[in-house]
Amino acid sequence: MRSYLLLPAIACAAAMTASPVFAQDAAADVRCLLVSNAFSGAEKDEGRKQLSILAAHFYLGRIDARLNAAQLRAQVIAVSKTLSPPTMAATMNSCVQRLRDKQLVMQGIGKEIMAAQPKPAGTAK
Numbered sequence: 259m260r261s262y263l264l265l266p267a268i269a270c271a272a273a274m275t276a277s278p279v280f281a282q283d284a285a286a287d288v289r290c291l292l293v294s295n296a297f298s299g300a301e302k303d304e305g306r307k308q309l310s311i312l313a314a315h316f317y318l319g320r321i322d323a324r325l326n327a328a329q330l331r332a333q334v335i336a337v338s339k340t341l342s343p344p345t346m347a348a349t350m351n352s353c354v355q356r357l358r359d360k361q362l363v364m365q366g367i368g369k370e371i372m373a374a375q376p377k378p379a380g381t382a383k
Contacts, residue, residue, distance in 0.1 A: 284324055288333040290353035291317040293346050309354060316357050 291314055298310035325333060341349075 284321065284329070284333055285337055287317050287320045287324075288330070288337045289341070289349060290356070291321060292334065292338060292341060293349045293353060296346065297350050310350070313350075313353055313357050316360070317353070 294310050294314035294317060298307055298314055301307040301310055321330060321333075
């Protein structure tokens with residue numbers, strides 16, 4: 259009987275220790291969203307502008323799955339206070355690298371799936 263009483267306490271403790279990591283990830287994603295959005299509006303080079311838009315969509319998707327509207331508002335306000343023009347280019351580069359890393363992972367998975375598909379009869383390699 260006592261073990262059943264401990265389960266909720268253990269679950270609460272685990273949730274409390276996991277929250278800071280979750281909050282850091284959400285804050286990093288919000289930071290990337292804000293910087294990507296700023297660059298997408300200010301960038302003159304069309305290729306970089308499109309990359310900024312792609313990054314903004316990527317990070318918005320990550321955020322949407324984890325934050326409700328009130329949490330998003332709080333994160334945007336908190337993170338926006340930490341952004342400064344001198345650091346935004348380096349932040350954008352870091353955010354784009356994270357996006358590219360995920361793209362490479364997905365490309366690798368796609369290649370594995372394609373390689374595992376049976377080849378149609380009569381098709382030469």
